Amino acid sequence: MLKYIFTLLFPFLLFANLTYDTNSQKELKLLDSFDIEPSFLYDPVMNKIKRKIITKDKHFFRAMNNAYTFIPAIKNALTKYDVPQEFLYLAMAESNFRTKAYSNKRASGLWQFMPRTAKRFHLKIDEYVDERRDLIKSTEAAAKYLSSLHKRFGKWYLAAIAYNCGGGRLSKAIKKAGSDDLKVLLNPKKKYIPRESRNYIRKIVALALIGSDEQYLLSCEYEHLLNRANAYSIAAVRLSSGDSLKRVSKIINIPLRDLKDLNRHLKYDFVPPYARGYDIYIPYIKLAEFKQKYKKQPINKIYKVHVVTRGDNLSYIGKKYGVSYRVIKDFNHLKSNRLSLRQKIIIPIPKRSAKRKLNSRDYYMVKKGDSLESIAKAHRVSVKNLRAQNNIKGSLIRVGDRLRLYE
Template sequence: MKYLTFLLLPIILFANLRYESNHNNELKILESFDIEPSFLNDPTMNEVRSDKTSISKNQHFFTAMNNAYIFIPTIKNILNKNNIPQEFLYLAMAESNFKTKAYSNKSASGLWQFMSRTGKGYNLKIDSYVDERRDLIKSTKAASQYLSSLHKRFGKWYLAAIAYNCGGGRLSKAIDRAGSDKLSVLLDEDKKYIPRESRYYIRKIVALALIGNDEQFMLKSEYEHLLNRANAYSIATVKLSSGESLKRVAKILNMPLENLKKLNRHLKYDFVPPYATKYDVYIPYLKLAEFKQNYFEAPIKNIYRVHIVSSGDNLSYIGQLYGVPYKMIMDFNSMKNSRLKLKQKLIIPTHSNEKMKKVRKRFSYVVKRGDSLGSISEVHKISVKNIKSYNQITGSLIRIGDKLKLYE
């Protein structure tokens, strides 16, 4: 028996040390949120934690972490620079599951799920070409500013997290009604000081942070490499000129286009906005040296198709031909109006090896007695508006013998 005890003693001691170490780590995580240690005993939080680590759910957790592997160090770095606890990384996970393209039924978008108005309030550009709520760096900087302002207002990080979910005004009213800003009071299930969603939300963030920092849980999985994230697996920012193509950049970097697009979901199309002299595009940090060595700016006419205007062309027809909005053609060619000139060269933002859209063949129709724009429209299945547009007709008057351009 003594011999057996002697053999088992190191194992028992190691297990106790491991438990003590993990417990201390959990307390540090709670401290980063300004939450009391007793919250580790919160039954609902532990239920969320248990659910997320169940066999059926932990794959979902690890998949989300693995998909964000390349940019998690960058997010943590931005949070750290703005004095935001790194555990707020898991607020982004709770919001979007680390999907930069995430879009909610309430029209919130991006990693941090900004509403359009809030995003614009933090200088995130949203237009026909970009939605910077999906820009993983700019949106994280905006979220850091927002969280800092909430922390300054409420004084505790768990309150900043709750306010991020339900709004500062609603939380202020809840604190006034409760007569306290203690988490245990605000989470009262009977009094319901804060919305049910917010009561779950703070528990979910804490549970995710505890799971993500549980070394033993990670080591038991096939994703233990997530514990060794290094800055080398982060991203770099490069400045690209107006209209530069992601397809071309991906080819220069010898990487799949889809991988480059995943880092640049803020671009609505696969190119830099035509109005931007220089614009931020993200590449894997490991590709930065290759970019500096091999990248060169090419004339935009060498990147895209060039269309030479012929008789009868208009922007609407050209746009249909190439599958490009006519407004985009105007933007790429710095056109102030839609007037075209014969043999004018237009840059069309579509790659030369892409198939053009099949459009209806244009033909002429000679106006006969009794014809009107309405009758011609009905017979040829083309709107009066388009007939007038194709033929520069301002009113509704047409004459016998007039030759009208139509489509079949």
């Protein structure tokens, strides 16, 4: 009888053993991609972090689902610069895959770049774009940064730690410890590196272990996360100067909201009025349709046209339409503020709308009587934050200025 029962159960026991071996091998391979020793699987603090993430798995899966469309593109960008794909989870640790993530230290985007570091890696931040929020450009910048850190320190886990606390801080820690061994650097009593950095590398590994655990994903009914095909990836396409996202959404028949989600680096609902145009992202499955249907259209056919009358000036026109005078000036390629009677001025708002303001909850246009203090109080932000985000040294602001509020 026992022999009969064992015969029946043997395939299941064998399958369970194979599954265990497969998971174990995957975990060891994952640690190896970070240059971390296998014994780290038993690190008590890392496992505590892992359990905590699992108990709040709704947050984990929400983040993974939100990033489902662009995760293949991020992995491809990392591979392009020879960075292990597991560093995808560094972005998850940094921003929870929210492209609009912004910290009180002025770090922004998926990879939480500071303005100075963004500039170092040629990410543009201006009136129209913040490329720290660009899915691909920010990932390529992060990959270049991580590659440079790996070249400097020789191990991927050191590159991850340096990304968090800075290369200089890590160099001092290694010199003080007399070792770059992870177990030594994580010593809680010696405190060679900040506590945040000690838990940072642990969180990245914990997230990666969860994200690669097939049995866990299957048991939670999230097996679709294991099957990300290139069909769910994105493609870059070039729009002509100042073109409207709304127009593109109609051309390729996708909701405007979905298009905006892929292009959070754009500060307006149009691409910048740069002479050469500007790239945006669309779902890859829509690429053929875009190529077939998209044609450059004269900008005066897309937006409102204002004919200058006596007494008009850029400030007045901007106030009338709720558009910054600087934007109007850029859109019309004006070299000075002078206007002439009956001059036609492009106003980047929908053509059929007379006074519809640009849709942007994260910005505020300065009105007569405003001060930094009154704006800060009305929008529940600090004056210090307003100054930092808008590069204001004193308290001088002008009517028509467009201030960042919640970036």
